[in-house]
Amino acid sequence: MMEELHDVQLTxxxxxxxxxxGRNLQDFDCQEHDVETPHGVLHVTMRGVAxxxxxxxxxxHDIGLNHKSCFNSLFNYEDMQEVTQHFSVLHVDAPxxxxxxxxxxxxxxxxxxxxxxxxLPYVLTQLQVKSxxxxxxxxxxxxxxxxxxxxxxxVEGLVLINVDPCAKGWMDWxxxxxxxxxxxxxxxxxxxxxxxxxxxxxxEIIQTYRLHISQDVPQENLVMFYTSYDSRTELQMExxxxxxxxxxxxxxxxxxxxxxGDTSPAVDAVVECNSRLNPxxxxxxxxxDCGGLPQVVxxxxxxxxxxxxxxGMGYMATASMTRLVRSRTHSASSVGSTDGxxxxxxxxxxxxxxxxxxxRHTATHxxxxxx
Numbered sequence: 001m002m003e004e005l006h007d008v009q010l011t012x013x014x015x016x017x018x019x020x021x022g023r024n025l026q027d028f029d030c031q032e033h034d035v036e037t038p039h040g041v042l043h044v045t046m047r048g049v050a051x052x053x054x055x056x057x058x059x060x061h062d063i064g065l066n067h068k069s070c071f072n073s074l075f076n077y078e079d080m081q082e083v084t085q086h087f088s089v090l091h092v093d094a095p096x097x098x099x100x101x102x103x104x105x106x107x108x109x110x111x112x113x114x115x116x117x118x119x120l121p122y123v124l125t126q127l128q129v130k131s132x133x134x135x136x137x138x139x140x141x142x143x144x145x146x147x148x149x150x151x152x153x154x155v156e157g158l159v160l161i162n163v164d165p166c167a168k169g170w171m172d173w174x175x176x177x178x179x180x181x182x183x184x185x186x187x188x189x190x191x192x193x194x195x196x197x198x199x200x201x202x203x204e205i206i207q208t209y210r211l212h213i214s215q216d217v218p219q220e221n222l223v224m225f226y227t228s229y230d231s232r233t234e235l236q237m238e239x240x241x242x243x244x245x246x247x248x249x250x251x252x253x254x255x256x257x258x259x260x261g262d263t264s265p266a267v268d269a270v271v272e273c274n275s276r277l278n279p280x281x282x283x284x285x286x287x288x289d290c291g292g293l294p295q296v297v298x299x300x301x302x303x304x305x306x307x308x309x310x311x312g313m314g315y316m317a318t319a320s321m322t323r324l325v326r327s328r329t330h331s332a333s334s335v336g337s338t339d340g341x342x343x344x345x346x347x348x349x350x351x352x353x354x355x356x357x358x359x360r361h362t363a364t365h366x367x368x369x370x371x
Contacts, residue, residue: 037122039115043098044123048088050130054315055156057089058120058132060140062162063226064189064213066098067091070137074295080303086316090129092120094139096221103218110224113139113232117146124154133310137161137295138192138266139229145252145273146235152253157313159306161259161295164269165235165276185223186214195263198291205297237276256282257309259302261290283309 031046045067050056061070071091074080094116096104104110111119120143124132133156134144141163148155190199190210199206213222240249256277260270267286274284285305287294295302310316 033123033127035119035123035126037119039111039119040095042095042119042123043093043101044127045091045093046088046127047091048084050088050128051086053130054087055131055133056129057084057087058124058129058134058144059089059091060134060136060143061092061094061097062138062140063192063229064186064209064217064222065137066093066217068099069209069212069216070140071135071295074299074302077299077303079300079307083303083307083310083316087133087310088129090123090127090132092123092140094225097217097225099216101218101221103220104224108224110228113142113228114146116228117143117150120147121151121154130154131156133157133159133313135159135161135306136163137293138164139225139232142229142232142235148252148254149235149237149250155254157255157257157309158252159257159259159309160270160273162264162266162270162292163258163273164266165237165273166269167232167234168230185219185226186210189213189222189226192265193292195265195291197263202291205293209293235273235276237273239276240278252277252281254281255309255313257285257305258282259285259287259294259305261287261292261294261298263290264292264294266292 029047033044033046035042035044059067059071061067068091075084075089093101095111096102124130131154134148136142136144136158138161141158141160142165144155144158145160145163145165148158190206190213193209194202194206237251238249240251258270258274258277260267264270270284274282287298287301290298307316
């Protein structure tokens with residue numbers, strides 16, 4: 001048994017802004033589009049074409065990033081390549097945040113977070129995308145959650161990394177104003193992404209992203225996106241009570257996988273979001289030894305979790321067994337099976353180093369991934 005488990009103790013490749021071996025596989029088979037919407041133009045990148053009745057994977061990045069710096073490490077990872085053979089991928093760049101974006105003209109009114117969400121159905125219609133599985137980080141996770149609340153028929157599932165459902169409270173607002181007097185925009189965004197320990201210990205990734213945030217996006221555009229997110233409203237969601245209000249309460253109706261690193265600044269926010277979702281459709285994945293950007297520093301574990309998530313929705317039933325499945329066969333605490341079809345109504349994700357209790361209606365599936 002120990003020999004079987006030994007081969008899953010793998011060291012993650014941390015490919016930062018590009019991909020493994022410096023390659024960016026996302027540049028192949030891609031088409032870029034500028035889509036007109038009532039709230040302005042949205043720059044998107046489509047990889048592949050919609051495959052039958054399968055949803056398209058829709059990504060939305062966080063503040064200070066674009067779709068490449070946020071998601072290339074994940075989508076270039078070998079295990080994720082297997083997933084994208086089954087799905088087309090649509091990357092969205094928030095207005096003015098894409099590579100080589102021009103600065104907005106004087107007087108430009110940046111969309112609110114609600115309006116950024118309202119732009120997405122126009123994109124899906126123009127590109128003939130019928131439904132999506134969303135992967136969002138931070139601000140992008142908020143935007144995709146609002147899309148799912150407003151247009152539940154468009155969203156089949158959500159992977160929400162570092163999601164914060166709350167509006168900024170008065171104390172947070174005051175703290176940000178005070179810190180704004182002594183910190184510049186780049187410092188504030190870095191503290192949004194990384195914990196204080198990460199900012200002092202993980203120098204390679206910190207330097208890489210500090211340079212990216214300060215040099216690769218026009219700072220005037222970045223201020224507008226940051227301000228829009230900083231002014232977000234509360235996501236009105238409430239956990240349903242079985243037998244009482246599950247058909248009337250306002251919450252996500254699709255399966256959701258919430259992801260956060262155990263040292264991320266977003267831990268409390270993600271736990272709060274988890275408390276507002278249907279426990280029979282929600283899994284909370286807390287990654288050990290991982291900070292604020294799990295899709296960058298732990299792409300293997302996240303792609304593995306995503307594979308099980310879409311299998312739980314009934315897709316990729318014939319996907320090859322992986323190291324996590326091999327380790328699962330020796331775990332008496334694991335539940336469910338990767339064999340045979342699965343219902344799309346619940347999510348049952350098991351990942352490396354995880355322990356999971358039998359799901360109950362009163363508890364959300366929770367797990368912790370160890371390195």
